[in-house]
Amino acid sequence: MRLVWFRNDLRCHGHRPLTQALAGNEPVSALYMLCPQQWDHHDVAPVRRAYVLNSLLELGESLQRLGVDLHVINAGDFQRSVDQLAGFVDEHGVTEVFCNRDYPLNELNRDRAVAERLQARGVPVHGFDDQMLVPPRALNTGKGTPYTVFTAFKKRWDAWMDDADPQPVPAPRKRPGAARFVGRGVVERALNELSVDERLVALWPAGEKDAAKQLQRFVEQDLADYRRRRDFPDQPGTSGLSVALSAGTLAPLDAYRAARLAMADAGARDGAACWIGELAWRDFYRQILHRFPRLAKGAPFRPETGLLRWSDNEEHFAAWCQGRTGYPLVDAAMRQLVQTGWMHNRLRMLSAMFLSKHLFIDWRRGERFFMRHLVDGDFAANNGGWQWSASTGTDAAPYFRVFSPMRQSQRFDAEGRFIARYVPELAELDNKTIHEPWKQPLMSHGYPPPIVAHQGVKQQVESAFRQARDAWQQQQGSNQ
Ligand SMILES: Cc1cc2nc3c(=O)[nH]c(=O)nc-3n(C[C@H](O)[C@H](O)[C@H](O)COP(=O)(O)OP(=O)(O)OC[C@H]3O[C@@H](n4cnc5c(N)ncnc54)[C@H](O)[C@@H]3O)c2cc1C
Structure with a gap:
């Protein structure tokens, strides 16, 4: 029997492993292994888990229409998923496995372990790059x-x-006969166990x-x-x-x-x-x-920036997370993230730069907070975006580039409509004051004053990056 192993590719259309597996005459089954502990470890947001689980329900039905059984197993984590897959292969007499490759480090290690285990059984794994x-x-x-x-x-x-x-x-070839969705209950139980607001889930129709x-x-x-x-x-x-x-x-x-x-x-x-x-x-x-697999271990792309001394101001971090920094567009962005599970790209850059430059808080804390809320949380794009904004990454914003939250607001939300939607405390302000409400403190009830000044940030950041660079050069010199 041929097995199609689904991972981050929950579809039948445009899926080479499925099309190829179905091209022959051998029986074909499909497998998905839930790894909730891995999700915990990777900070996967509840709204994203709901999206994946609901997409799996749709996938099971689509596969049934193609005449392919979908088995869903709760494997716990990646390590156990290797044993579970080997067990499945033995139990069902699988002769070949088809899947799309995953590229982050933990996924690669899992796949290497799987390939080794199956090689010993004479079962080849065919990898594709549809992702x-x-x-x-x-x-x-x-x-x-x-x-x-x-x-x-x-x-x-x-x-x-x-x-x-x-x-x-090419579209996958349909198989005659009825197929089963084995493990639908596993998916439904996992959905029931999720603690997530249904209104948030409804914003992201799955499948x-x-x-x-x-x-x-x-x-x-x-x-x-x-x-x-x-x-x-x-x-x-x-x-x-x-x-x-x-x-x-x-x-x-x-x-x-x-x-x-x-x-x-x-x-x-x-x-x-x-x-x-x-x-x-x-x-x-x-x-x-x-x-550069070191990135998956939390390393900055530019090694010298590993010596930056970040601030540990917890009040600042909490204000950023809650959308109460006193900078309207930053706060609207953070509230959009928490309320909808998504944030506009320009605002991701702005809020990430604000955390890592204005507040000088370690970008990795922001990266984790984003993952915990984003419906589209994706390690490569999130890490890339954060390291770009914090100027620690490859081809990143230069360290002396610091977005002005006021200027960004005036340029990209000139009428203040986006701010008014997410920061209703400011909705009554005119389209000049809404970008700088501290200029009319009596009008902006309940909205905090800026927690840090914008002026001087650029100089502080430049000096911190220079210090880190000097320390790095010294370290390199003494290592020679
Ligand atoms: C700090 C930060 C964190 C980010 N975290 C994520 C994340 O976890 N997941 C994620 O998918 N994107 C992330 N991005 C990239 C980008 O913000 C989102 O992909 C985009 O906002 C999604 O909206 P869209 O689908 O309407 O994009 P569109 O503008 O319609 O773009 C089309 C597609 O291109 C891809 N894309 C767009 N911009 C980027 C980019 N800068 N880097 C990589 N891919 C991109 C996405 O897959 C997107 O769906 C991040 C960016 C920053 C600055």
């Missing part, structure tokens, strides 16, 4: 090293995509059908204007597909091809090209994580 557009080791600089600068990476990435011109994955509809709606209505509108959090200018791409209810190739097709219309060309650039960023951070 990325360009596989993580495909592109190298002239020196054979990984790309660490996005612009150079993107140039090669575009050329690779043009040459390869990847075609859609591949919804993801496909959302992609179509975005391409038809918003893609053409993407470049113009994507930076304004009050507008529906971006796709909202990050959860689908990160849980694999949408194949990146389907997203890419939809945008490429849309480029045939001259009016949509610029927006589509810009959006494809974001899909390239997604690949960029995945290949960085894969090729």
Whole structure:
């Protein structure tokens, strides 16, 4: 029997392992292993767990329609999942395993252990790269090293995509006969055990059908204007597909091809090209994580920044988490995250930079807080985004670049509509004062004054980075 092992790819459409497994005549089954302890260890947000579990319910039904049994096992964590998989293979007489590769370190270690165990049984594991557009080791600089600068990476990435011109994955062949969903109860129990507000879950309809509809709606209505509108959090200018791409209810190739097709219309060309650039960023951070595994252990990409002395001001951290820093757009962003499980990209940059520069709190604390709330929490993109904002990463914002929360607010939420939605205490302020409410303290009842001054932050950050760099150089010198 052939086994399709589903992980972060909860769909039937655009799924090479499933299509390939079904191409032969051998019987085919599918498996998903729940690892709630691994979710705890990786700080996976309850709303994301709900999205994954609900998507699994849909996947089970879709597989049944294809004549494929889906087995769901509660394995606990990755370590036990290796034993569980080996046990499943023995029990069901599995002869081959098909799956999409995962790239973060713990997942790689799990997959290596699985491959070893199954090799001893003479069962091959066929890995595919549907989770990325360009596989993580495909592109190298002239020196054979990984790309660490996005612009150079993107140039090669575009050329690779043009040459390869990847075609859609053929639809999986249907098998005759009835199929079972073994372990539906395991999924339903896990859903019942989740402590998460139903209204939050309802904001993120799960499964591949919804993801496909959302992609179509975005391409038809918003893609053409993407470049113009994507930076304004009050507008529906971006796709909202990050959860689908990160849980694999949408194949990146389907997203890419939809945008490429849309480029045939001259009016949509610029927006589509810009959006494809974001899909390239997604690949960029995945290949960085894969090729620099130390990042998965919490290391900064730039080693000298490991010597920065972060602040341990707990009151500041709590104010940031609660959206009570006194900077309206930062606070609106943090409240959007907690209330909806998602945050607009510009605001992710702003709030991450605010934590790591204005408050000078270790970016890893913010990274973890985001993971605990994001429905699209994805280690590679989150780590990449945080290290970009904190200037500790590859191709990051230079350390002397510090967003002004007021300026960002005036530029990207000029009317203050986004702020008014999430910080209702300020809703009555006019569109000048709403960006700097401390100028009218009597008008902004219940809203705190700024917890730190913006003035002087740039100089403090520059000095801290210089000190870290000097200490690093000294350390390197004494190690020689
Ligand atoms: C501090 C910080 C943390 C982030 N954490 C995550 C995360 O956990 N998960 C996540 O998917 N994205 C993360 N991002 C990237 C980005 O903010 C989100 O992908 C985007 O806001 C999702 O909205 P969208 O689907 O409407 O994006 P769109 O603008 O429609 O973009 C399309 C897709 O491209 C990808 N993408 C867009 N921007 C980026 C980027 N900068 N890096 C990598 N991929 C990108 C996403 O898959 C996204 O769905 C983070 C960015 C920052 C600055």
